[in-house]
Amino acid sequence: MSTFMNPIGLQPRRKRGRWERWWTEISILFRIQFAIVRDSWAWVILMATLYPLTTLLFMRFYTVNPSDEMVVQIIAGNLVFGIIVMGMNGLGQEIALQKHQDHFTFYASLPISKNNFVIANMLRGLMNTLPSFLILGLLGQWLYGVQLHYSPGLPVVILLSLTSVVGIGILLGFWSPTFQFTNMLCQALMMIISFLSPVMVSIDQLPVPLQWISYVLPTTYAADAMRSILTVGWSMGVMLDCAVMLVFSIISLIVVNRLVSWRVNK
Amino acid sequence: MDSWIYEVECVNMVYKKGKIKANEDISFLIQRGEILGVLGPNGAGKSTLIKQLVGHLKPTEGQVLYNGLDVYKQTRVVASEVSYYAQEPHALSALTAMEALVFTGQLRGMQKKPAEREARELLERFEMTELGNKSLKRLSGGQKRMVGIGTALIGHSPVLILDEPTNELDPAKRRLVWDLIQEHNRNGATIILVTHNVLEAEHVVDRVAVINHGKLLAIDSVAKLKQRVDQRLKFEIQTAFGQREEVEKELAEWGILQRSGENRICLLVDKAQAGNVLDRIISRRDLKIEEYAVLPPSLEDVYFHIDQAAKEVMGA
Numbered sequence: 001m002s003t004f005m006n007p008i009g010l011q012p013r014r015k016r017g018r019w020e021r022w023w024t025e026i027s028i029l030f031r032i033q034f035a036i037v038r039d040s041w042a043w044v045i046l047m048a049t050l051y052p053l054t055t056l057l058f059m060r061f062y063t064v065n066p067s068d069e070m071v072v073q074i075i076a077g078n079l080v081f082g083i084i085v086m087g088m089n090g091l092g093q094e095i096a097l098q099k100h101q102d103h104f105t106f107y108a109s110l111p112i113s114k115n116n117f118v119i120a121n122m123l124r125g126l127m128n129t130l131p132s133f134l135i136l137g138l139l140g141q142w143l144y145g146v147q148l149h150y151s152p153g154l155p156v157v158i159l160l161s162l163t164s165v166v167g168i169g170i171l172l173g174f175w176s177p178t179f180q181f182t183n184m185l186c187q188a189l190m191m192i193i194s195f196l197s198p199v200m201v202s203i204d205q206l207p208v209p210l211q212w213i214s215y216v217l218p219t220t221y222a223a224d225a226m227r228s229i230l231t232v233g234w235s236m237g238v239m240l241d242c243a244v245m246l247v248f249s250i251i252s253l254i255v256v257n258r259l260v261s262w263r264v265n266k
Numbered sequence: 267m268d269s270w271i272y273e274v275e276c277v278n279m280v281y282k283k284g285k286i287k288a289n290e291d292i293s294f295l296i297q298r299g300e301i302l303g304v305l306g307p308n309g310a311g312k313s314t315l316i317k318q319l320v321g322h323l324k325p326t327e328g329q330v331l332y333n334g335l336d337v338y339k340q341t342r343v344v345a346s347e348v349s350y351y352a353q354e355p356h357a358l359s360a361l362t363a364m365e366a367l368v369f370t371g372q373l374r375g376m377q378k379k380p381a382e383r384e385a386r387e388l389l390e391r392f393e394m395t396e397l398g399n400k401s402l403k404r405l406s407g408g409q410k411r412m413v414g415i416g417t418a419l420i421g422h423s424p425v426l427i428l429d430e431p432t433n434e435l436d437p438a439k440r441r442l443v444w445d446l447i448q449e450h451n452r453n454g455a456t457i458i459l460v461t462h463n464v465l466e467a468e469h470v471v472d473r474v475a476v477i478n479h480g481k482l483l484a485i486d487s488v489a490k491l492k493q494r495v496d497q498r499l500k501f502e503i504q505t506a507f508g509q510r511e512e513v514e515k516e517l518a519e520w521g522i523l524q525r526s527g528e529n530r531i532c533l534l535v536d537k538a539q540a541g542n543v544l545d546r547i548i549s550r551r552d553l554k555i556e557e558y559a560v561l562p563p564s565l566e567d568v569y570f571h572i573d574q575a576a577k578e579v580m581g582a
Contacts, residue, residue, distance in 0.1 A: 028369050035360035039401075103357035106417075109320055110373045111346035 025112050029120035037127045048086040048132030052078040055200075056136065060143050068146055069231070075140035075148070076226035077200035080161065080219055082136050084199070086129045087166040089190040095121060095173020096182035118170060118256050125166030126159075133158065153234035157225045160245035164218035167252025174260040199223045218248040271425065271456050272296035272319060277328035279314055279480070288314040289325060290480045301447065301457045303471035305464055305569050311480035312460045316429055319458065320350045332425075346375065348425040351418035354410045355402065363389065363405065363413045364398040367420050374421035381420065388416040391442065408435050415443060419450065426450060428459045432466065444470050468565035476572050483576045491568045499540045500561045501533040502526075503547075506554035513553050517543060524570060529556075534567055 037044060056078045063070065098104065107117055141148055169186075176182035193199065197214040198206060203224075206214065214220045225241035272295065279289040288311050296302055306312045317323035318330050321337040321344045330337045337344050358366040364385055371381030389395050392412045402410055415431055428447070432440040440463075448470060451457050461467045467474075468488060475485040484491060498521070505513045510529050517523070520543050521535035535543055540560065547555055563571075 024372060028372055031365075032358065032361065032369060035365070039360040039403075098357070101356055102352070105322065105350075105352050106355060106357040108322055109345055109348075109350040109352075110370070111342055111375065112373055 022113075022116065025116040026119060029112065029116055030123050033120045033124035034127065037124060044086070044090075044128050045131050045135070047090060048082055048129060049135050051085045052082040052132070052136050053139065055081060056140055056143065066144070071144040071146045072148070072227055072231050073202065074200070075137070075144065075146075076223055076230055078140060079133055079136055079226055080165075080199050080223045081194050082132045083129050083161055083165045083222065084190055084194050084219060086132065087125045087162060088169040088172070088193070089186045090128060091121070091125045091166060091169035092172035092176075092186040093179075093183055095170060096176035096179050099173065099176055100179045114260075115253070115257055118174075118253060121170055121173075122163060122166050122253075125169060126162050129162055129166070130158075133162075148230045149233050151229050151233035153238065154229055156242060157222075157229050157238065160242050160249065161218075161222035161226065164222060164245040164248035164252070167249050167256075168218065171252050171256050174256050193217055193219050218245055221245050221248075269298055270295045271298040271333060272458075273331040273334075274315075274319075275329050275331070277315075277318060277325045277330065279311075279318070279323070280326045287480050289318070292328075292477075292480075292482045294475060294482060294485050296456065296458065297473075298456055299451070299454060300472045301451050301459065301470055303467045303474045304458065304460045304477060305462075305467070305474055305565075306477035307573075310478045312477050313429060314480075315477065316350075316427055316458070316460055320344060320348055320427060347423055348427060349374075349418040349421065349423035351415055351426070351428045351431060354407070355414045355417055358413075358417070359402045359410075362399050362401055363394060363409075363416075366402060366413055367416050370417040371420040374423070376421050384420055385416070388419060391446070392416065392439075408439060411435060412439060412443075415446070419446060422450070422453070422455070424455055426455055426457045426459075428457070430460055430462065432461065432463055440466065464566040464569055465564060474565065474568075476569055478573055478576060481576070484572050488565055488568075491565070491572070492563060494568060494571060496563075497537055498534050498563055498567075499537055500563050500567055501535065501540075501543060501547075502559045502561060503531050503533065503555055504557040505529045505531070506556055509554040513555060516550065516553060517546065520546075522571070522574060532567070534563060534571065 056074065059074045059078075063074070066074070137148070168189075172182060172186060172189075196206070196210055197217050198211075198220050203211055203214060203220065221241040221244045225238045225245070228235055228238045228241070274292055274294050274296075277289050277292045278287070280287055292315065304312050304315065314323060318325055319332075319337070321330075321341045324338050332340070332344050332348070335343060355366055358369070361369065364382075367385035367388060368378070368381045371384060372378060376384070386395070386398070389398050392409075394409060394412065397405060397409065402413060405413070411434055415428070418426060418428060426447070431447070432443050435443065444466060447457055447459065459467070459471070471488060473485060473487050474491055476483045476491075484494075501517075503513065503517075507529060510525075510531060514523055514525075514531060517531075517533055520539050521533050524532040524534070526532050533543065544560070547553070547558055
């Protein structure tokens with residue numbers, strides 16, 4: 001293992017290999033993000049669960065003798081709604097706040113890769129969202145008295161649903177021109193995406209212009225995959241949805257990395 | 267190895283489509299191993315310049331070279347060799363003091379064990395050993411700042427850039443920070459520090475850059491800058507309560523007056539006039555001067571002198 005002396009000769013810094021450096025950065029940046037979740041986990045769960053749980057209960061009171069298909073649609077829609085609330089709305093606002101409180105200055109002045117910082121934030125988005133996801137799934141099943149289909153492919157659908165939506169939140173947060181603007185944009189997008197795209201309803205129930213718009217939203221594929229896997233299990237349709245969500249996740253990472261400059265503000 | 271670590275060449279920074287000039291034609295060199303103080307009032311353009319040195323802000327024109335490399339093209343090299351302290355470590359506020367230091371050291375390329383050892387040593391120097399496992403959120407403003415300074419010091423980077431490092435610190439902690447800065451410099455680190463605390467910085471810095479209105483007004487060693495006001499002496503005068511204005515009126519004709527407190531004034535006069543001023547103070551017993559001292563000018567006086575001269579030139 002090679003070492004190099006710091007030019008002032010006090011502390012030898014070991015020159016790390018590429019993968020070791022990547023792992024050190026990711027694990028430490030993740031631990032910093034984990035500490036933020038550790039600090040406020042009760043609020044995180046409350047916030048992530050409150051909106052979708054309210055909608056879930058409202059729909060339970062509103063619908064009379066719903067079919068099994070409709071019940072799965074309601075539960076799957078609310079699971080995705082939970083991801084939108086925390087993964088896009090919450091994380092977008094949180095990163096925007098960090099940006100405008102100058103947190104990025106600290107990270108940008110360290111020799112770390114922006115990609116790793118973005119991935120660490122994405123992992124925090126997953127940590128924020130996963131508990132409410134599980135709570136809502138179990139509560140939905142109990143409230144509506146249905147037996148959901150638990151396919152071994154479900155974790156893949158959950159993971160890709162989270163990464164594709166969290167990617168939008170990270171993009172909004174990094175791009176944020178002002179905190180107030182990002183706050184309003186995230187809130188507006190949360191409502192529009194949740195209620196005017198095929199999250200709670202199926203795509204053919206929407207007007208044609210909204211159907212077109214829906215095709216460019218990852219939530220459309222997340223909700224579709226969730227509905228299918230909870231009803232019939234892993235299928236070709238679920239696989240296609242997963243492929244599209246993977247593309248969305250990769251695109252959001254690339255866009256954040258390319259468009260958002262954290263060291264050099266021109 | 268070149269003796270210049272930084273070369274700042276004709277840097278201009280313009281905001282809002284040319285309406286606001288944050289930097290105007292700034293050029294200077296920073297010598298390897300020196301302590302350079304950057305002085306100037308609020309809004310002078312100091313922080314803009316510092317952000318350009320660390321590669322966080324690209325100037326509209328001109329270039330900044332670090333060891334001959336363009337800082338905007340080699341941001342990772344700069345980040346691995348230049349430690350930058352800008353404020354309290356808000357980004358780490360969910361961590362304990364120990365975690366904040368160790369994690370920063372590791373992200374800067376240290377191994378875990380040496381990072382832990384150095385973090386413990388720093389906390390000991392800061393007299394904060396027992397607070398190591400306390401969350402930063404639960405520390406006082408001054409303690410958080412010390413941890414922030416620790417995050418800049420850990421890893422012994424060859425260059426330290428510190429923006430107002432002694433702000434909000436008590437006198438003992440300020441002294442400690444100045445000592446640490448000098449220690450790092452003795453070990454070979456180049457240090458660039460922005461400060462308002464001119465009097466304390468005077469004993470630490472090798473050279474001073476004076477900036478105002480985005481322009482570099484002067485850059486030289488403390489001794490050479492003092493020569494600019496060498497032909498002058500400073501009277502520090504304390505008047506009786508409510509008598510300051512009358513004393514100012516009486517002495518204004520002899521030199522440059524600065525108000526340094528409700529009942530305190532400083533008068534910078536040519537050495538040739540010092541006798542006349544002294545004579546006036548002694549003879550006018552009705553002036554109610556409680557205390558006075560005659561001193562050689564300090565770096566603070568030099569700063570005011572340069573700023574005053576620049577204002578006169580701009581006014582003309």
